[in-house]
Amino acid sequence: MAFLYVDSFVPGGDDLPGVADDKNVLLKHIRLILLDISGQPTITSYGDLYPKPPRGLSVRRDKLRSNYKSIWEETVISFDFATYGATANHKTFEINLGEFFLKKEIPLLDLKKVVLHEFLHLVVDVPRSMHHGQINTIISHGLGLRGDPNPFGTD
Numbered sequence: 065m066a067f068l069y070v071d072s073f074v075p076g077g078d079d080l081p082g083v084a085d086d087k088n089v090l091l092k093h094i095r096l097i098l099l100d101i102s103g104q105p106t107i108t109s110y111g112d113l114y115p116k117p118p119r120g121l122s123v124r125r126d127k128l129r130s131n132y133k134s135i136w137e138e139t140v141i142s143f144d145f146a147t148y149g150a151t152a153n154h155k156t157f158e159i160n161l162g163e164f165f166l167k168k169e170i171p172l173l174d175l176k177k178v179v180l181h182e183f184l185h186l187v188v189d190v191p192r193s194m195h196h197g198q199i200n201t202i203i204s205h206g207l208g209l210r211g212d213p214n215p216f217g218t219d
């Protein structure tokens with residue numbers, strides 16, 4: 065089950081008041097997005113567990129690794145001040161979101177595309193140089209999300 069590391073989004077004592085607000089909003093938005101793409105989580109004292117991989121994906125049509133559902137089981141989504149934008153680690157299956165996303169005005173649809181983009185990096189079964197073309201195709205055509213599939217030019 066993908067794990068949303070909630071504590072990483074919870075403001076700490078050394079966060080400035082504006083940052084604390086922004087982290088609370090980002091957590092709320094990430095939870096809405098994961099509810100939308102995966103379904104109801106199990107809430108635990110250490111974070112939220114999302115059992116179902118993003119709905120609407122297809123191994124064949126989207127050229128995904130056949131074990132993409134088990135990769136979802138291992139995925140951990142965290143906030144990390146050491147990251148600026150968004151990253152996905154192919155070895156640990158960690159997705160980190162950074163400071164760039166501490167802005168209340170980021171549309172939910174755009175943030176959803178970022179979360180999907182990073183997860184798809186972990187599961188597309190094409191050469192690395194073709195990842196972005198394939199990820200954009202999946203977001204626009206496979207999943208049918210409107211507008212620019214990569215609105216922030218996420219790596």
Ligand SMILES: [Zn+2]
Nearest residue numbers: 181185218219
């Ligand atoms: Zn990318």
